[in-house]
Amino acid sequence: xxxxxxxxxxxxxxxxxxxCFILVLDLYLPATKKQKFGYGLSMLxxxxxxALSLIYSETAPVYGLNGLVLMDSxxxxxxxxxxxLTACVLVYGRSYANIRGLWKGEFFALTLFGVVGMMVMTASxxxxxxxxxxxxxxxxxxxxxxxxxxxxxxxxxxxxxFVLGALASGILLYGISLLYGLTGTLYISELSASMxxxxxxxxxxTMALILVLVGLLFKMGxxxxxxxxxxxxxxxxxxxxxxxxxxxxxxxxxxxLRLLADGLESLxxxxxxxxxxxxxxxxxxxxxxxxxxxNIKRMLAYSAIAHVGFFLLGILTGEASGYASxxxxxxxxxxxxxGAFGVILALSGEGVEADLIEDxxxxxxxxxxxxFIMLLLMFSLAGxxxxxxxxxxxSVLQAVVKADMTWVAxxxxxxxxVGAFYYLRIVKVMYFxxxxxxxxxxxxxxxxxxxxxLTINGLAVVGLMPWIGGLTTLCxxxxxxxx
Amino acid sequence: xxxxxxSILIWLxxxxxxxxxxxxxxxxxxxxxxxxxxxxxxxxxxxxxIYTDFDITTASMQFVERYKWIEALHIQYFLGVDGISMxxxxxxxxxxxIVVIAGWEVITHRVAQYMASFLIMEGxxxxxFSSMDAxxxxxxxxxxxxxxxxxxxxxxxxxxxxxAIKFFLYTLVGSLLMLVAIIYLYFxxxxxxxxxxxxxxxxxxxxxxxxxxxxxAAFAVKVPMFPVHTWLPDAHVEAPTGxxxxxAAITLKMGAYGFLRFSIPITPDAxxxxxxxxxxxxxxxxxxxxxxxxxxxxxKKLIAYSSISHMGFVTLGFFIFDSQGMEGAIxxxxxxxxxxxxLFLCVGVLYDRMHSREIDSYGGVANTMPxxxxxxVFFAMANAGLPGTSGxxxxxxxxxxxxxxNGWYAxxxxxxxxxxxxxxxxxxxxxxxxxxxxxxxxxxxxVNGREKVVLGVLVVCVLGLGIYPMPLLxxxxxxxxxxxxxxxxxxx
Numbered sequence: 020x021x022x023x024x025x026x027x028x029x030x031x032x033x034x035x036x037x038x039c040f041i042l043v044l045d046l047y048l049p050a051t052k053k054q055k056f057g058y059g060l061s062m063l064x065x066x067x068x069x070a071l072s073l074i075y076s077e078t079a080p081v082y083g084l085n086g087l088v089l090m091d092s093x094x095x096x097x098x099x100x101x102x103x104l105t106a107c108v109l110v111y112g113r114s115y116a117n118i119r120g121l122w123k124g125e126f127f128a129l130t131l132f133g134v135v136g137m138m139v140m141t142a143s144x145x146x147x148x149x150x151x152x153x154x155x156x157x158x159x160x161x162x163x164x165x166x167x168x169x170x171x172x173x174x175x176x177x178x179x180x181f182v183l184g185a186l187a188s189g190i191l192l193y194g195i196s197l198l199y200g201l202t203g204t205l206y207i208s209e210l211s212a213s214m215x216x217x218x219x220x221x222x223x224x225t226m227a228l229i230l231v232l233v234g235l236l237f238k239m240g241x242x243x244x245x246x247x248x249x250x251x252x253x254x255x256x257x258x259x260x261x262x263x264x265x266x267x268x269x270x271x272x273x274x275x276l277r278l279l280a281d282g283l284e285s286l287x288x289x290x291x292x293x294x295x296x297x298x299x300x301x302x303x304x305x306x307x308x309x310x311x312x313x314n315i316k317r318m319l320a321y322s323a324i325a326h327v328g329f330f331l332l333g334i335l336t337g338e339a340s341g342y343a344s345x346x347x348x349x350x351x352x353x354x355x356x357x358g359a360f361g362v363i364l365a366l367s368g369e370g371v372e373a374d375l376i377e378d379x380x381x382x383x384x385x386x387x388x389x390x391f392i393m394l395l396l397m398f399s400l401a402g403x404x405x406x407x408x409x410x411x412x413x414s415v416l417q418a419v420v421k422a423d424m425t426w427v428a429x430x431x432x433x434x435x436x437v438g439a440f441y442y443l444r445i446v447k448v449m450y451f452x453x454x455x456x457x458x459x460x461x462x463x464x465x466x467x468x469x470x471x472x473l474t475i476n477g478l479a480v481v482g483l484m485p486w487i488g489g490l491t492t493l494c495x496x497x498x499x500x501x502x
Numbered sequence: 503x504x505x506x507x508x509s510i511l512i513w514l515x516x517x518x519x520x521x522x523x524x525x526x527x528x529x530x531x532x533x534x535x536x537x538x539x540x541x542x543x544x545x546x547x548x549x550x551x552i553y554t555d556f557d558i559t560t561a562s563m564q565f566v567e568r569y570k571w572i573e574a575l576h577i578q579y580f581l582g583v584d585g586i587s588m589x590x591x592x593x594x595x596x597x598x599x600i601v602v603i604a605g606w607e608v609i610t611h612r613v614a615q616y617m618a619s620f621l622i623m624e625g626x627x628x629x630x631f632s633s634m635d636a637x638x639x640x641x642x643x644x645x646x647x648x649x650x651x652x653x654x655x656x657x658x659x660x661x662x663x664x665x666a667i668k669f670f671l672y673t674l675v676g677s678l679l680m681l682v683a684i685i686y687l688y689f690x691x692x693x694x695x696x697x698x699x700x701x702x703x704x705x706x707x708x709x710x711x712x713x714x715x716x717x718x719a720a721f722a723v724k725v726p727m728f729p730v731h732t733w734l735p736d737a738h739v740e741a742p743t744g745x746x747x748x749x750a751a752i753t754l755k756m757g758a759y760g761f762l763r764f765s766i767p768i769t770p771d772a773x774x775x776x777x778x779x780x781x782x783x784x785x786x787x788x789x790x791x792x793x794x795x796x797x798x799x800x801x802k803k804l805i806a807y808s809s810i811s812h813m814g815f816v817t818l819g820f821f822i823f824d825s826q827g828m829e830g831a832i833x834x835x836x837x838x839x840x841x842x843x844x845l846f847l848c849v850g851v852l853y854d855r856m857h858s859r860e861i862d863s864y865g866g867v868a869n870t871m872p873x874x875x876x877x878x879v880f881f882a883m884a885n886a887g888l889p890g891t892s893g894x895x896x897x898x899x900x901x902x903x904x905x906x907x908n909g910w911y912a913x914x915x916x917x918x919x920x921x922x923x924x925x926x927x928x929x930x931x932x933x934x935x936x937x938x939x940x941x942x943x944x945x946x947x948x949v950n951g952r953e954k955v956v957l958g959v960l961v962v963c964v965l966g967l968g969i970y971p972m973p974l975l976x977x978x979x980x981x982x983x984x985x986x987x988x989x990x991x992x993x994x
Contacts, residue, residue: 383612383656387527398648403674404641413637413681417575420685428685432678439674443651443667451655451663488572495574 020084027083027090030071030098031138037064038131045124057127058113062106064131068138069102079500082144086206089144093276093346093497097141097269104266104353105134110472111361112258114465118369121166121256129166130262133159137270146195146205149274153191153238156270157184160263164255176254183237183247191234197227210282228286231278232293239271241331242301245324252320257367257374260316261360264323265353272349275334280342281501287337294335295427301328302431306438316374318441319359322400325438326352332431333415336422339502343494344414350490351411355399358476362393365473368462378461379445381454386463390449392477399480401442402435406480410487504551508565508581508632511552511591515545515598516625519618531613535606538617542599545624549595552588558976561585561984563634563698571638576693580635585981586762586832587631589974590755593839594631596963597751598624600956601744604847607952608743608854609657616657619649620744630756636684636695639763643756644677650745650753658740665733665740672733676720680764683716687768701767704993710772717765718780724757727780727817728787731810738806739859743850746802750809750846751839758816758835762985766820770989777821784821785914787814792921796928800859801849804929805842808885811918812838818915819900823989827903828982829975834896836974837884837967841893844881844960848874851953852933855946861929866938870946875934877949877957882930884964886923892967 025032041060045053076095083090109130116122132155139152161184165177199205201223202213217224237244252260279290305325312318330352333345366373366389373379383390399408412435419428465473483490504510518541525534552565563582571579583591601620609616626649629642647670655666688695691703705713723730734754738746766773788811795807812834819831851874852867853859868875884891887898897919904911938944949957967974 387615403644403648405645409641409644413685414575416682417685417688420682421689425682425686428682429679432682433675436671436675436678440667440671443670446651447655447663447667450652451666485571488574488577491572491574 023081024083026075027081027088027142029075030068030102031135031142033071034064034068034131034138035135037061038128038135041131042124042128045128053124054117054122057124058109058122061109061127061131065102065106065109065134068134069099069106072098072102072138078496080144080208082208086208087145087148088139088142089208090142091497091500093273093501094142096493096497097273098138100269100350100353101134101137101141101266104269104357105130105262107357107361107472107476108258108262108265110469111261111357111364111465113469115364115367116256116258119167119256121258126163126166129159129163133163133262134266137266140270141273143274143277144207146198146207146210149207149278150188150192150195152270153274154188156267157188157238160259160267163259163262164251166259167256170254170256172254173256176251180247180251187234187237187244190230190237194227194230194232194234197223197230201227207277207282211284214283214285224286225289228283228289229293231283232290235271235275235278236297239268239275239327240324241297241327242304242324243297245301245304248324249317249320252323253314253317253374257316257360257364257372261357261364264319264360265357268349268353272330272346276342276346276498280334280337291335291337294331295424298328298331298335299427299430299434301325301331302434302438306434306441309438309441312441313376314374315363315376315379315445318376319356322438322441323356325434326400329412329415329431329435332419332427336418336424338418338422339498340421340495341415341418342502343491343498344418346494346498347414347490348411350494351407354476355396355408355480358392358396358473358480359400361469361473361476362389362396365389365465365469366461366463368464371462373461376445376448377455379448380452382449382461384454385461389463389473392473393449394446395477395480397442397445401439403439405484407483407487408480410484410490414491504548506567507548507552508583508628509567511545511549511595512581512625512629512632514548514625515541515621515628518542519620519622519625522614522618522621525614528611528613534614534617535602538602538621539599541621542595542602542624546595546599549592552583553592553977556585556588556977558585559980561980566634575637575695576688577637577695578635579638580696581632581638582634583632585978586985587759589832589836589977590631590752590759591628593755593836594624594627594752596959597747597839597843600843600847600959601747603952603956604747604850605742605744608850612656616653616744619653620748623649623653623748627752627756631759634697636687636697636700638695639697640677640681640684644674646753646756647673650749653745654737654741657742657745660740661736662740665736668733669737672723672730676723676730679716680720683713686713697763700764701988703768705769707771707775707994710769710993711776714765714769714772714776717760717768721757721760721765722783724760725754725813725817726757726810727783727814728791728810729783731787731791734810735803735806738809738846739800739802743846743853746846746850747843750806751843754809754813755835755839758813758820758831761817761820766989767985769993771992771994773821773989774823777823780821781818781911784814784818785911787811788818788915788918789921792918792925796921796925798925799861801852801861801929801933802846802859804861804925805845805849808845808922808925809838809842811922812842815897815900815915815918818911819896819903822904822907822911823986824903824907825982825986826899826906828986829978830896830899830903832978832982833892833899833967833971833974837892837896837964840960840963840967841881841884841891844877844957844964845885847953847956847960848878848881851949856942861932863940864933864943865936865940866934866943867946868934869938870943871948873954874949877961878934879930880961881964882926884968886926887919890965890968892964892971894968895971
């Protein structure tokens with residue numbers, strides 16, 4: 020093992036060690052200090068992880084650990100993004116989890132191990148390391164969903180997530196083994212060349228592609244593999260939902276990019292066709308069913324399905340500019356969703372879950388500032404300018420039109436009008452309706468740091484617009500060296 | 503000449519809006535109102551300089567500001583005005599002051615948010631009229647939906663939620679199709695969102711038709727044209743007075759402006775080929791919607807339908823491709839801004855006192871509110887196109903222009919002079935004249951100083967434009983000529 024090898028996985032090593040340390044420390048610290056130390060150390064670890072990912076980054080891919088992992092600017096950006104998002108998740112989730120007794124050593128350790136899993140996913144150059152990263156993340160998430168032992172909804176969601184997730188992992192693994200059988204390699208960087216050379220029957224090749232795709236789409240929650248998403252989003256404690264709704268999307272983007280766009284590049288015409296169908300169905304189903312939801316977490320789950328559909332549009336162009344636009348889309352989506360769940364967490368006090376849409380009635384009268392932040396976030400999810408959500412849509416649409424799929428773009432925008440309706444409904448409830456009399460009312464009781472973060476998060480949705488071009492430059496730079 | 507005047511006009515009111523929002527709750531309502539008045543008056547005074555410094559001899563863009571913005575997608579911060587957009591900007595700044603004053607005593611809850619919404623909207627609308635980059639245009643165009651949505655939804659009438667959502671979704675459908683067309687043009691015109699480059703890009707006929715339809719979806723909804731007009735009566739009826747004024751006077755003009763800035767110059771062949779359909783829809787609006795207006799029982803609804811009918815005149819004027827017709831249509835846009843705004847203010851005056859918009863609940867208002875009756879009758883006459891008022895100039899020029907193209911157009915369009923007079927004067931007769939039958943009407947108090955100022959300013963505008971329209975006509979003349987010349991050249 021050379022120094023280079025260590026540098027490539029240094030962030031992962033640091034975070035994994037720290038996660039173990041926090042878990043052990045938790046046993047020996049007095050009860051009063053457990054939370055403070057756990058929180059502080061986790062934040063520190065994530066900050067160090069983000070810094071290390073950025074400091075030791077290379078522009079062009081550098082392989083390490085016998086080619087199992089690689090390091091390029093894509094992985095550096097995504098790793099840093101994952102660390103920062105997770106840190107924000109901890110800030111937002113703190114008082115919520117604290118009140119519900121979830122704020123303890125296991126929570127920090129699981130979160131950090133999940134981060135390691137995501138980092139491995141973003142940096143893997145080998146199908147097995149990719150699979151290991153995916154499973155590490157998934158196992159952490161199963162446990163985090165079930166963390167609230169007194170809630171049957173959470174247990175049910177965790178069970179559902181676990182069973183379906185295990186099935187999907189099996190399918191993915193089956194696809195990977197077929198790929199190995201066909202090409203004789205598990206290295207993603209060699210896969211594409213081997214696939215080009217492959218001249219055998221197309222049936223096993225297509226079979227392998229389908230199985231891999233199903234596995235990936237399940238993890239991203241695209242239709243028709245979305246069944247777990249609404250139940251898990253709703254059933255999980257909100258401090259877990261915010262985690263699983265944000266950072267894993269970045270890692271999911273990375274494995275889709277590396278596996279489909281890079282490894283299976285020669286099958287592009289085949290997976291493009293499949294993705295067109297999947298993304299259209301996701302957009303339609305996600306947006307339409309979201310309208311019928313009364314629970315805001317469930318609504319955001321269907322919204323996530325629809326957004327994955329839109330994000331896949333960028334991938335299915337099969338061009339570098341499309342991948343870059345998908346990356347910009349997913350980064351923006353993660354930031355906005357983070358804020359939306361942040362608002363839900365901030366309003367969920369003791370004994371109040373703030374998860375029904377009607378709970379938000381008249382929020383503008385009782386808490387005008389939070390209502391305004393939520394308004395910005397909702398318009399951003401709907402893709403209305405001047406929010407960054409609009410820019411995300413614009414960049415994907417322009418990539419789709421560039422790839423000569425103007426009709427796909429037209430269908431996508433029509434379906435996103437349907438989507439605008441349910442985001443507008445949240446605004447309507449907050450601004451147009453009067454507070455429900457006799458309702459216990461939402462409490463806004465987050466700590467100062469969460470309050471500040473919420474303000475920054477909300478205003479960033481509009482305030483970043485003047486500099487938003489930098490994001491595209493960043494994404495194009497990261498993708499450009501790969502294709 | 504003030505440097506960066508257009509940027510100042512856009513961002514000053516938006517900044518003012520943000521500042522007003524920060525005054526907080528209704529405890530500081532007075533401060534919020536004063537700030538709103540200060541900012542809107544300041545913007546108006548500054549906007550006059552784009553009139554005084556305007557060069558009427560050229561059709562090219564003036565007061566141009568051009569900076570790189572999003573380089574990855576070649577999006578620029580590119581502003582400029584010509585003879586068509588300049589009058590619309592001044593209309594916007596003037597009406598915003600009027601709306602601020604009109605809401606002075608009427609709006610009692612969430613005053614800061616109300617005033618801020620209008621100021622932010624003012625900046626966004628000026629942005630729409632001065633953007634020369636298509637994405638920048640789209641950004642302003644659609645951002646404007648947010649404050650308008652809130653204005654209708656928060657301060658509107660009983661059915662406001664339905665109206666607000668309908669307004670938002672209708673406009674959004676059209677806008678998003680336009681967005682796809684803009685992105686398509688980005689690639690065909692060589693990776694630029696510069697509207698002038700769009701104008702110069704050659705396009706095949708089939709493509710032109712599709713692009714024309716995409717833009718048409720956006721602009722026809724906004725104008726609104728028959729049969730996608732149904733959001734307007736709902737939005738108007740439910741919106742508070744100020745919202746109705748801005749909606750009728752300015753946002754509708756954004757749709758018409760879009761035809762001139764995008765549809766006609768970008769797709770000239772499709773426009774002239776499909777003009778017959780647009781003219782057909784315009785004439786349906788002029789006649790059929792006027793008939794619909796005739797049977798309304800709600801005053802606001804009546805004026806809303808009258809707006810659709812008048813906007814039919816505007817689109818008719820555009821698509822006959824005649825310089826007189828087009829100039830008439832633009833005069834009609836400005837004039838309709840004053841007249842419809844004034845009529846909504848008049849209804850607002852009555853509504854504030856009686857809390858009813860039903861024509862039946864009035865009658866004999868002239869007995870108790872003589873001064874108001876003068877204003878109301880005057881604006882009704884202007885709406886009916888009485889010579890000497892601005893309403894006459896526009897309608898006359900459009901009819902004249904359509905006569906030159908096809909006599910039948912003129913005949914059908916001319917019906918509006920009869921129908922417009924019929925529905926407006928009949929409403930006046932039932933509301934203003936006659937015996938006082940309702941006890942509440944007896945107790946009405948005449949217009950106060952604030953209302954007199956607001957309506958008086960509009961009287962001056964309507965009369966000024968009606969008697970001496972030259973300042974407006976000469977400003978737009980070379981731009982219109984240039985546009986028609988451009989539209990006459992095939993792009994195939």
